[in-house]
Structures are given as structure tokens and as C-alpha cells.
Amino acid sequence: MSLATKIGSLTLRNPMILASGVLGTSYSTLKRAYEAGLGAVVTKSIGINPSSGNTNPSIFALNEIRSVISSIGLANPGFQVFREDLEKLLESSVPTIVSIFGESMEEFKEVLNGLTDLPIQAFELNFSCSSSKKDRAQISTDPDLVFEIVKELRTNTTVPLWVKLTPNVSNIVEIASSAVRGGCDALVAVDTLKAMVIDIQTKQPILGNKRGGLSGAALKPVGIRSVYDLYEHFDEEIPIIGVGGIYRGEDIIEYLLAGATAVEIGTSLGVAYPENMVRFFQMKVKKYMEEHKFSSISEITGGAHK
Amino acid sequence: MTKQTLANDKPLMCKIVDKWEECFETFSFKLQLPVKVQGAKPGQFIMLWIPGEDEYPVGIAGLENNILEVGIARMGEGTEAMHRKEVGDFVGIRGFYGKPFTPPEDVNHLLIGGGFGVVPLKMLIETLMKSEKKQDIHVFEGARTKNRLMYLKWLQELHDQGEITFHVCTDDGSFGYQGFPTVALEEFLQKTKTPSVIYAAGPERMMKFIFDLGKKYPKVIDMQMSLAGRYMRCGFGACANCAVDPTGWRICVDGPIFNTEKLEKISDFGVYERLDTGEKKKL
Numbered sequence: 001m002s003l004a005t006k007i008g009s010l011t012l013r014n015p016m017i018l019a020s021g022v023l024g025t026s027y028s029t030l031k032r033a034y035e036a037g038l039g040a041v042v043t044k045s046i047g048i049n050p051s052s053g054n055t056n057p058s059i060f061a062l063n064e065i066r067s068v069i070s071s072i073g074l075a076n077p078g079f080q081v082f083r084e085d086l087e088k089l090l091e092s093s094v095p096t097i098v099s100i101f102g103e104s105m106e107e108f109k110e111v112l113n114g115l116t117d118l119p120i121q122a123f124e125l126n127f128s129c130s131s132s133k134k135d136r137a138q139i140s141t142d143p144d145l146v147f148e149i150v151k152e153l154r155t156n157t158t159v160p161l162w163v164k165l166t167p168n169v170s171n172i173v174e175i176a177s178s179a180v181r182g183g184c185d186a187l188v189a190v191d192t193l194k195a196m197v198i199d200i201q202t203k204q205p206i207l208g209n210k211r212g213g214l215s216g217a218a219l220k221p222v223g224i225r226s227v228y229d230l231y232e233h234f235d236e237e238i239p240i241i242g243v244g245g246i247y248r249g250e251d252i253i254e255y256l257l258a259g260a261t262a263v264e265i266g267t268s269l270g271v272a273y274p275e276n277m278v279r280f281f282q283m284k285v286k287k288y289m290e291e292h293k294f295s296s297i298s299e300i301t302g303g304a305h306k
Numbered sequence: 307m308t309k310q311t312l313a314n315d316k317p318l319m320c321k322i323v324d325k326w327e328e329c330f331e332t333f334s335f336k337l338q339l340p341v342k343v344q345g346a347k348p349g350q351f352i353m354l355w356i357p358g359e360d361e362y363p364v365g366i367a368g369l370e371n372n373i374l375e376v377g378i379a380r381m382g383e384g385t386e387a388m389h390r391k392e393v394g395d396f397v398g399i400r401g402f403y404g405k406p407f408t409p410p411e412d413v414n415h416l417l418i419g420g421g422f423g424v425v426p427l428k429m430l431i432e433t434l435m436k437s438e439k440k441q442d443i444h445v446f447e448g449a450r451t452k453n454r455l456m457y458l459k460w461l462q463e464l465h466d467q468g469e470i471t472f473h474v475c476t477d478d479g480s481f482g483y484q485g486f487p488t489v490a491l492e493e494f495l496q497k498t499k500t501p502s503v504i505y506a507a508g509p510e511r512m513m514k515f516i517f518d519l520g521k522k523y524p525k526v527i528d529m530q531m532s533l534a535g536r537y538m539r540c541g542f543g544a545c546a547n548c549a550v551d552p553t554g555w556r557i558c559v560d561g562p563i564f565n566t567e568k569l570e571k572i573s574d575f576g577v578y579e580r581l582d583t584g585e586k587k588k589l
Binding site: 026077 | 313314315316317319353355357358360361362396398400539540542543544545546547549550551552553554556559580581582583584585
């Protein structure tokens with residue numbers, strides 16, 4: 001039995017990838033996450049300039065629904081500073097996917113060109129941070145913009161391009177089709193759902209930015225449906241990476257059955273000790289594979305469509 | 307029903323039931339928790355939300371009968387916003403986060419704090435005094451001037467009652483001896499024959515100095531220091547903005563209290579902080 005999986009030309013030791021935005025600020029936390037047993041890590045989203053992001057509260061848990069609402073606002077050290085962390089991380093041979101964002105095509109290109117010489121596994125394009133101040137959701141919900149940016153970035157790098165898709169659209173397949181036509185190498189579904197929490201005592205939204213994005217257990221059925229729809233449309237034309245609300249090994253299986261070849265895990269690794277969580281995930285996935293007589297991850301992928 | 311601790315959840319709204327000026331530019335507040343909760347442990351912290359203003363980590367000074375005490379020194383806009391709050395106003399808390407101090411028995415307990423760092427030490431003192439075993443508690447406090455010494459009256463009273471030994475100093479000599487608290491600490495370490503544990507909270511450069519000092523004395527069997535002064539967003543491990551190199555330990559979950567063995571491994575300790583952008587800056 002093998003947990004290894006392939007995402008295009010990339011082979012990972014197992015299908016569990018650290019999702020962007022969790023434990024991804026420095027080389028040391030990313031290295032720790034990988035050493036906990038993950039297959040690869042995605043960094044925090046990196047832009048052209050250092051940014052402090054939004055006023056706090058910018059992230060808190062919602063206990064009843066085992067979820068987290070956040071609006072970090074793309075706080076990041078800028079790609080030039082982050083490059084030093086990346087270099088340290090890559091010295092340890094950690095399979096690394098760099099999440100990048102930009103306000104415009106030019107910004108995307110600048111960040112990508114500034115990092116593309118590094119031995120990274122892929123870029124993940126963040127078009128859809130629903131927590132951002134300015135409405136960057138314009139890119140993620142606009143099929144033409146997605147096509148243009150992916151196509152242009154494709155000509156700037158040979159590093160695989162993954163596109164992270166927002167669930168905040170009426171037809172996720174339409175946007176995904178634009179990304180595929182533009183030349184991306186994998187689809188990542190889904191990003192956070194637009195969300196808000198209001199304090200009824202003081203009668204105001206709690207997040208400093210008022211609006212935020214929901215991750216955690218409540219997001220899982222949304223992610224599963226998105227991956228299912230994408231797989232139904234694309235079949236094996238493009239690898240799909242499932243993300244949203246993975247708290248247990250069973251959730252990973254569910255994403256694979258929906259059509260994913262790998263998963264990204266964020267919130268649950270962040271709120272606990274990643275070392276313990278990854279061990280539990282591995283145990284559960286292996287146990288399931290034994291019980292259902294699967295010898296590889298690819299045999300599970302898309303199983304719910306038969 | 308009394309809960310062991312609070313759930314990791316959105317801010318729990320608490321009414322301010324008492325407020326007093328603790329010392330120069332520092333106020334203490336008592337917050338009424340709307341749920342019955344058994345306790346926080348010394349060294350743990352909360353994320354304090356001042357509605358519409360800011361949220362940041364705050365050390366816990368005490369928790370009794372669902373009344374939480376915090377001490378807030380003026381350190382910027384967020385803390386000023388709290389200072390403007392009055393009895394009857396509501397603020398939110400999340401927590402209790404982090405690993406506490408873990409005092410062993412049969413040792414000298416040497417507590418040393420600077421500035422806001424004295425807040426979590428207050429709760430540690432209360433806990434040590436409640437212990438059934440006779441504990442030797444020494445508190446070393448220093449500040450620029452007399453009016454900046456936190457919990458001065460309370461500590462003096464405990465000293466007079468023989469509960470603790472209070473070693474107090476100021477930079478300008480306006481109270482206690484003139485100089486730094488590390489002077490009295492070192493004098494004590496030179497004399498004592500009993501195994502000792504140092505607990506420190508406050509500015510990291512000060513703690514690093516104490517750490518290097520403590521290492522010179524074999525009688526110091528452990529040091530436990532709070533790194534809770536670092537920038538935090540979530541408080542529960544997800545954002546990892548507070549994480550230290552090269553270990554990747556998150557202050558909020560893997561700390562904020564670290565012992566000697568762990569502090570040795572944190573090369574950032576007392577040297578680098580991480581800004582809200584994620585950039586590192588020399589302390």
C-alpha cells in the first residue's frame with residue numbers, strides 16, 4: 001500500500017498538503033509542518049510589498065461549528081524578504097508551493113518573476129482572498145481575468161501553476177475552465193466562504209475588517225460539492241486538490257472520492273499540534289485503504305462518481 | 307455548570323466591574339465572566355477585544371469567582387482604548403490560552419518581572435502561596451521610578467506578613483535600592499544553598515539577560531520565562547505569526563512559558579521579534 005500521489009508531474013509522499021495561511025509565515029513553521037509528516041506545504045500568500053493586513057481581531061474560532069472566521073487581509077513580509085525564508089526552507093528539501101497574490105497582472109508577474117528561479121514545486125495563485133480590504137474577489141469571480149492572468153503567467157515560468165478557486169461564485173466550473181484554458185496545472189478547491197460574525201452586546205461586527213472568510217468544518221460540504229462538480233466536468237484532464245474543513249482522516253477520503261488527487265489542510269493543523277493531527281490522519285487513511293482494499297491513492301480518486 | 311476552562315470561541319463579552327489606577331499609566335480591571343469557569347492557570351493569557359478598536363494578548367493577574375483581573379500598561383492606541391473603558395462597559399475575551407508556569411516543589415521560587423510582565427507573576431504568587439508546602443517565594447521587581455512599580459502596596463504587605471521576600475529597586479533610586487532587579491537576584495543566587503527556579507516575564511532582552519545570568523549558577527535548576535509579549539493574531543496556533551525560529555514553536559500554543567531546555571533552542575529569544583507583516587526585526 002502506498003500513500004504517494006501525483007499532481008501532474010509532481011509526486012508527493014502522501015496526499016496531505018499544508019493549506020495556505022496556516023503555519024505559513026516562516027521557514028521554521030513550514031519545516032515543522034512538513035516534518036510532522038505532510039506531503040508538501042503551501043506558504044502564506046505573498047505579495048510585492050510588506051503589509052500589516054487588517055486590524056485585529058483578524059481571526060477567531062467559532063466553537064459550535066468547529067470553524068474559524070478570519071480576515072488577516074493578506075498580511076505578509078513581501079516577496080523579497082520572504083525569499084530568505086524560502087531559501088532556508090528549500091535547503092531542507094521541503095516540497096514547497098508558494099502562494100502568491102497581486103492587485104493586478106503586473107503585481108502577479110513581479111512576485112512570480114522574483115521567485116521563479118527557486119526550486120519550488122508550484123505557485124498557487126490566490127485570486128480570491130475574500131477577506132481582503134479591496135475587492136480582489138473581482139479576479140476570482142471574473143472568468144476572463146482569470147484566463148488572462150493565468151495565460152500571461154504561464155509564459156513567465158516553467159514552474160507548475162495551481163489556481164485556488166473561490167466558492168463564492170454561482171458556477172465554479174466556469175471559472176475553473178478559464179484557468180485550465182489559460183494553462184494551469186492543477187485546481188485547488190475551495191478558498192474560504194464569505195462570512196461575518198456580529199456581537200449582539202455591542203451591536204457590531206467583531207472582525208476588525210467586519211467581513212471575513214469562513215474555514216473549518218462548516219466549509220467541508222461546500223468543498224466536497226465543488227470538487228465533485230469539477231471532477232465531473234474535467235475527469236482526469238486536470239488534477240484537483242480538495243481543501244476545506246478537513247478535521248479527520250475520513251474527510252480526506254471523502255475529498256478523494258469526490259475527485260481529488262490530494263488535499264490541503266489548514267485550520268485543523270493550526271488549532272492543534274500538527275504532529276498529532278497528521279499521525280491521526282495517516283492512520284485513518286491507511287485503515288480505510290486496508291478495509292476497502294485500495295493499494296494506492298489514485299484508486300480512490302473519483303470513486304464517488306461510479 | 308462550572309466549566310474547566312473556556313471554549314476556544316469568538317470573544318466572550320464581559321462587563322467591567324472594577325477599574326483602578328495601578329501605577330503610572332497602568333490600570334487594573336476586573337471583568338465579570340458571564341459563565342462559571344473553574345480557572346485559568348498562572349502564565350496563561352487572554353486575547354482582549356476592545357470593540358471597534360483592537361485586540362491583543364493580555365496576561366492574567368487573577369481569576370476568582372468568575373471575576374478575571376487584568377493589568378494594562380499604556381503601550382499604544384490599543385491599550386489607550388482599554389484605559390478609556392469604564393465600569394459597566396463591555397469588552398471581549400478569548401482564552402485562556404497557552405501553557406502555564408509549572409512550579410516544582412521544595413525549591414526557592416524566584417520571580418522577576420519588568421513592566422507589564424509583573425501581571426502574570428501576580429497570579430503565580432497567589433498560586434504558590436496557596437500551596438500546602440512551605441514555599442520560599444522571592445519577588446524581584448524593578449522600574450524606572452517608584453510610581454511605575456506595579457502591585458507595590460500588595461507586594462509590600464505580603465513581605466511584611468512574611469509570605470514573600472520582596473526585593474525592590476528603581477533606576478532613579480526613588481524607592482528601594484538604586485539599580486536593576488538583576489543585582490539583587492545575583493546577590494541572592496550567590497548566597498543561597500537551596501535549588502532555585504527562576505520565573506520571569508517582561509521585555510525579552512531583560513529576560514535574556516536573566517537567562518544568561520541564571521545559567522551561571524548550578525543552583526538554578528530551571529528557568530521558566532514568558533514570551534507572551536510577542537505580536538499575536540489568533541492566540542490558538544493557526545496564524546503562527548508569533549512563532550520563533552528555528553524550532554517553529556508558536557508562542558501562543560507551545561508557550562508562552564518556556565523552560566530552560568526549550569529557551570536554549572530558541573535562537574530568536576531576546577534577539578528578534580516578528581512584526582505584524584511577518585518580517586523579523588532586531589530587538
